[in-house]
Amino acid sequence: MKSDLWVEEKCGDYAARFRVTEVLFSGQSDFQSVDVVQTAGHGKMLLNDGLVMLTERDEFVYHDMITHVPLFVHPNPKSVLIIGGGDGGTAREVLRHAGVERVVMVEIDKMVVDASIEHLPQTASELSNERLELIIDDGVAFVANSDEKFDVVLVDSTDPIGPAQPLFGPDFYQNIHRVLNDDGIVVSQGESPWYHQEMQAKLVEIVSGIFDKTFIYNFSNMGYPGGLWSFTFATKGLHPIADFDADRVRQSGLNFEYYNADLHKGCFAIPSFQRKPLEAWLSSL
């Protein structure tokens, strides 16, 4: 393979390019295209439908932030449901919490899981952990039919095109509310404040119509266009800062490359241009 190969993700009139040294896997599932490439500067990279899902160099940012923010707000999370997350990175981080007894992960696309197990051991390392039940199924159908209750639900989805589209609808969040315990928290991949303002507003409006409290928090990684990226954080009553005890982070004995107790409080402070169009739906900090 010639050395000047680049993978490019376009986002309107912007594009991010990463130098690629080898294509490790390239497949077309029933749902999307799945590629794993070796990049020159960012480790291995997973792409779904040509969009960067993760790079080994910075995947810790996304996986720290989707996991540890809610798991350190919930007072005693024992059961966690992950919707999506086929690369395994979110499950890996959830399973670092010793108090978590059961993780159910529902990924629609077996090809993502298989490709990750073969080519991305860094993220897939805990996919055969005995506390994890991995189900290959539609997450929307799963929450519609499940009678099980969870403390935390993490919606670790791709963008709302292709297979993830129903994950951005009200029925899905009604069912998540139903499968959550009384002190439950749901966190969802919330798109770019820069490039997906309408989608972000729609998601926040839907979630806040169903949950007691709704917030946005941000992170920044190298792989997603525009730098800044967000999660929605909704609860049946818990507050992400007032109910957060920084001592628990220290007492956990866990070390994080991105997450820390200061950042936990800081990440809920979002820029004015992002907050203003969402103001009507967001709970106060």
Added chain:
Amino acid sequence: MKSDLWVEEKCGDYAARFRVTEVLFSGQSDFQSVDVVQTAGHGKMLLNDGLVMLTERDEFVYHDMITHVPLFVHPNPKSVLIIGGGDGGTAREVLRHAGVERVVMVEIDKMVVDASIEHLPQTASELSNERLELIIDDGVAFVANSDEKFDVVLVDSTDPIGPAQPLFGPDFYQNIHRVLNDDGIVVSQGESPWYHQEMQAKLVEIVSGIFDKTFIYNFSNMGYPGGLWSFTFATKGLHPIADFDADRVRQSGLNFEYYNADLHKGCFAIPSFQRKPLEAWLSSL
């Protein structure tokens, strides 16, 4: 000009590309190349030596953050020195503070100023404000020779290659310390936590050896590679959070697209991977 023209900034094995519809200015000064292009999705863009300095779409992020964070920590900033900042965006934001009586801006490259006045009125709008003295000179020589005292110094520089290199040395910061009043603050463009870790460490080491307290704060915009970007914040004693009064932001009557009182406190919480190598030099939050 053909419609599929892109401007590309490479950063190692990563590159960011913006679609360009027109080249408005292209010059070579004694110090660097200076280009202004019209992009399709991000307004006009200024590039020095091929590196993105700003786009009209998101310049408010950088200019809000370099300016309002220190100006709302200092109890009564009346005089501000800007080193660099030839596009005028930092001066524009400083001059929004009614209490600021005098701004001295020392830009080494007249071509940047002239190109901005002609092509970037959005940032250059206040360059003929009567409270501003614009000096075309070397900022390093200026602070070495100046007898004037300032409340706040903003080092709004390009990357430490080309003309900005001496701005990353200890002599420069010794002289800034000398021209600052007793409650003075200096904020400097602090590079990327991802791509410039050594440079960031060097700058923080130098600054913290001269100033009483040293901090890092972050922001994220669309135009800089890797998303996350940082400023160093050093003082003769003031603390950026303990000495910050959120009421003053409200009372100022100013509206900001990026900056707000929550974000002020949040932006000093930096990721663990960034904080750890700087821990020895940073003051505690």
